[in-house]
Amino acid sequence: MLNKKILSRNLQAGLAAGAAIAGFYGHEAVAQQQQFTASGIQEVIVTAQRREESLQDTPIAITAISAEELADRGITDYQGVAATTPAITFTQYPSSPNTFILYMRGQGVSDAMQVTVDSAVGLYQDGFYISRPQLITFDLADIERVEVLRGPQGTLYGRNTTGGAVNLISKKPSGEFGFKQELGFGNKGRLRSLSVLDLPKWNGLSAKLSFLKREQNGYVKNLGTGHDFGEEDQIAGRVALRWDVGGPVTADYFYERGDLDSTPTYYTNSGLVGLIPGYSDSGKPESHTYRPFDLEESKGTFEAHGLTLAWNVNDALTLKSLTGYREISVGYYQDYGDAFFTSYRTFDDIRSHQFSEELQAVGSLFDGRIDYVAGLYYFDEHVRHFENLTITELFPPPLLLVKDRYVEGDSKSKAAFAQFTWTPPVLDDRLSLTFGARYTKDERQAERQMLDTFFGFPIGEEPTPGVANSNSVKYNRFNPAFTANYAWTDDVSSYLRIATGYKSGGMSEAVEAGRFAELAYKPEKVLVYELGLKSYLLDRRVRLNAAVFESKFDDMQMFFTTNPTDPSVVLALNAGKATVRGLELEALWQPIEALSFTLDYSYLDAKFDRVLAPAGTIFDPSVNPYSPYQIGDNVKDVFVMPYAPENSINAGLSWTLLNMATDSLTAVLNYRWQDKTYITSPAGPAVPGRDLYSRPSFGLLDARLVWRTELANQAKLRVDLWGKNLNNQKWPAEVIAQGNSIPLPDSVTGDYSPAGWTSQAATWSERRTYGVNFVYEF
Numbered sequence: 001m002l003n004k005k006i007l008s009r010n011l012q013a014g015l016a017a018g019a020a021i022a023g024f025y026g027h028e029a030v031a032q033q034q035q036f037t038a039s040g041i042q043e044v045i046v047t048a049q050r051r052e053e054s055l056q057d058t059p060i061a062i063t064a065i066s067a068e069e070l071a072d073r074g075i076t077d078y079q080g081v082a083a084t085t086p087a088i089t090f091t092q093y094p095s096s097p098n099t100f101i102l103y104m105r106g107q108g109v110s111d112a113m114q115v116t117v118d119s120a121v122g123l124y125q126d127g128f129y130i131s132r133p134q135l136i137t138f139d140l141a142d143i144e145r146v147e148v149l150r151g152p153q154g155t156l157y158g159r160n161t162t163g164g165a166v167n168l169i170s171k172k173p174s175g176e177f178g179f180k181q182e183l184g185f186g187n188k189g190r191l192r193s194l195s196v197l198d199l200p201k202w203n204g205l206s207a208k209l210s211f212l213k214r215e216q217n218g219y220v221k222n223l224g225t226g227h228d229f230g231e232e233d234q235i236a237g238r239v240a241l242r243w244d245v246g247g248p249v250t251a252d253y254f255y256e257r258g259d260l261d262s263t264p265t266y267y268t269n270s271g272l273v274g275l276i277p278g279y280s281d282s283g284k285p286e287s288h289t290y291r292p293f294d295l296e297e298s299k300g301t302f303e304a305h306g307l308t309l310a311w312n313v314n315d316a317l318t319l320k321s322l323t324g325y326r327e328i329s330v331g332y333y334q335d336y337g338d339a340f341f342t343s344y345r346t347f348d349d350i351r352s353h354q355f356s357e358e359l360q361a362v363g364s365l366f367d368g369r370i371d372y373v374a375g376l377y378y379f380d381e382h383v384r385h386f387e388n389l390t391i392t393e394l395f396p397p398p399l400l401l402v403k404d405r406y407v408e409g410d411s412k413s414k415a416a417f418a419q420f421t422w423t424p425p426v427l428d429d430r431l432s433l434t435f436g437a438r439y440t441k442d443e444r445q446a447e448r449q450m451l452d453t454f455f456g457f458p459i460g461e462e463p464t465p466g467v468a469n470s471n472s473v474k475y476n477r478f479n480p481a482f483t484a485n486y487a488w489t490d491d492v493s494s495y496l497r498i499a500t501g502y503k504s505g506g507m508s509e510a511v512e513a514g515r516f517a518e519l520a521y522k523p524e525k526v527l528v529y530e531l532g533l534k535s536y537l538l539d540r541r542v543r544l545n546a547a548v549f550e551s552k553f554d555d556m557q558m559f560f561t562t563n564p565t566d567p568s569v570v571l572a573l574n575a576g577k578a579t580v581r582g583l584e585l586e587a588l589w590q591p592i593e594a595l596s597f598t599l600d601y602s603y604l605d606a607k608f609d610r611v612l613a614p615a616g617t618i619f620d621p622s623v624n625p626y627s628p629y630q631i632g633d634n635v636k637d638v639f640v641m642p643y644a645p646e647n648s649i650n651a652g653l654s655w656t657l658l659n660m661a662t663d664s665l666t667a668v669l670n671y672r673w674q675d676k677t678y679i680t681s682p683a684g685p686a687v688p689g690r691d692l693y694s695r696p697s698f699g700l701l702d703a704r705l706v707w708r709t710e711l712a713n714q715a716k717l718r719v720d721l722w723g724k725n726l727n728n729q730k731w732p733a734e735v736i737a738q739g740n741s742i743p744l745p746d747s748v749t750g751d752y753s754p755a756g757w758t759s760q761a762a763t764w765s766e767r768r769t770y771g772v773n774f775v776y777e778f
Helices: 004-021 067-073 078-084
Strands: 061-064 088-093 097-106 121-125 128-130 143-150 164-170 177-186 191-202 205-216 232-244 248-264 267-269 298-314 315-333 342-365 370-393 400-422 431-454 458-464 469-489 491-504 525-537 541-562 570-592 595-611 647-659 663-674 698-710 717-723 730-739 754-762 768-776
Touching: 061 067, 061 078, 067 078, 067 143, 067 663, 067 698, 078 088, 078 097, 097 121, 097 248, 097 298, 128 315, 128 342, 143 342, 191 768, 698 730
Parallel strands: 121 164
Antiparallel strands: 061 143, 088 097, 121 128, 143 164, 177 191, 177 768, 191 205, 205 232, 232 248, 248 298, 267 754, 298 315, 315 342, 342 370, 370 400, 400 431, 431 458, 431 469, 469 491, 491 525, 525 541, 541 570, 570 595, 595 647, 647 663, 663 698, 698 717, 717 768, 730 754
């Protein structure tokens, strides 16, 4: 158990350090008019526990980002949200800028393109689950707030939230006439236009219409006639309806559709300099490709419906129904530009249709002594994934390998859940005890077809006579949780939370022919112990929240190579145990109305406790004659927890330089720094050259100058001058190393190839960007 005095000293030291550096660095900007009142920092209302509560009264590690903060920080997508939360680590998927590899508290999934694999971070929009990470870079138009819940949320949010959950809450129609137009321009052809029309209420029906257009040119010029690398073109529309005649029943519905076209990022490899005439790798990123590429544009479409019905039965009970449908269709093209010492091209086509229904009862009993939420949940998804890989060797002997895979499957989940919070009539009602549980039944089935050819000759095919090509898995899980919260004063409380969760089971798309039906992996389980602090200090001029936690993982889902000469052939298995410990600190200091400082800090200590060498993988001597291990050996030193930087910091300053009757001028500084991050699991301390599979530490400085003015007829105008990565930091968004984690046969000669990563292909994030935004509303 943690020593409370030591924790208090550490938090005080962290706050002092934050106040010392916040004048130079920046994080999420705070709109002082919204956050600060005469009595101090204003309360923030969240719905993390399915009812409206104060952020400070909610015994969960949670970050709430308001619409004003989103605007002041220039956050318009999930990437911006992730960047504001130090507990989140993310990068673009190698073949798609619209798909994120997303981790929270060291938990996620590295191969986000596999449709038979689920993430550990749950993404929600207005309470509706988004199952696939494809196209999650859609613009966050007309958002009221974002809630980031850290740690397992298995009771109320269910499976696939072992790392945490992110919920976007949209602004509802107001029932009054209003109009807002945002228009932004920036370098590299950036354009963003958002139009929002709020219509007056008619016979109890309110409506809001939104239309978005966003685009930017590529930042790596293609010397060929194809598209440049890094392009984006997005267009979307949304209709939101609210029916409310003043009675006990209300209805909220939304429909949205968007088209998101893009091109991938450009990979380079310094190991090719001097081997290929004209090849260069400046690491800036490159301003142009080294040769012409026939790069096609990737096109994606999403469509979603959401209907929420609420019946206020009485003052102590509300019944709700949430019915949701979402579908996506995407086709991703990537040309890795010879960065793997081969000409390597991929195409992924993914289709997903998901339906969900949730029934909730939210209420209270015994004069408010017990608050409760209970419900039933149903989820059904149908997915398809076609994948093509074409590999051509650059150097003799020439090789041509083509891989085609098609996977189609279904996933169903049924759950019942309940949570109640009891405030016993003791200790002046300062103690509350929360008990929760969820029972879930899951099933998943999938079928695969594949054909691998070498110079046109089949070398692997599925289905084949007598060999099954379908797989299924069924299981049920019970996930309890307990929280004790004690309010020491009206402004200071602490909580102890014990929670469980799981990530759903499935099967691996990428295993070799004949083995798809052989193995399915089970759910991954987690148990977390968390001690948290929620506090206002210095007459509510300081808000300080903190959490320390220990998460114990069992049956961890890990990917293993099964073909010694082909690293793209992998199998997912339950083979690991791990412990993740951490500290999270969030501080807001607002000494006066015109000035605020923020400091968010995350520390992670993520380690594997055990990884047992599985049969049928490169650790098995019968598969790999050069393996130094035996089946069942503990090979944890070969592995590291990916996307789990030890230290992450977001810091910020917001200063209103001028505040007149109708005009104000505010300066915003934001700084984000993150430790070195390993990008793959098989890069443990026993692997030579492991740092080649890591992203070095980096720090990004953003700034914004905001002028607000009030016009006639209650209209408002806002003008922002902004810049991101002003320090022009060069940093790789994603790295892929070449080599072996353990000794293997050489892929060409079959001779001994020692362990170690030997070279690195990297895609570089865009350097300094800048622009201007205009917002007019009335």
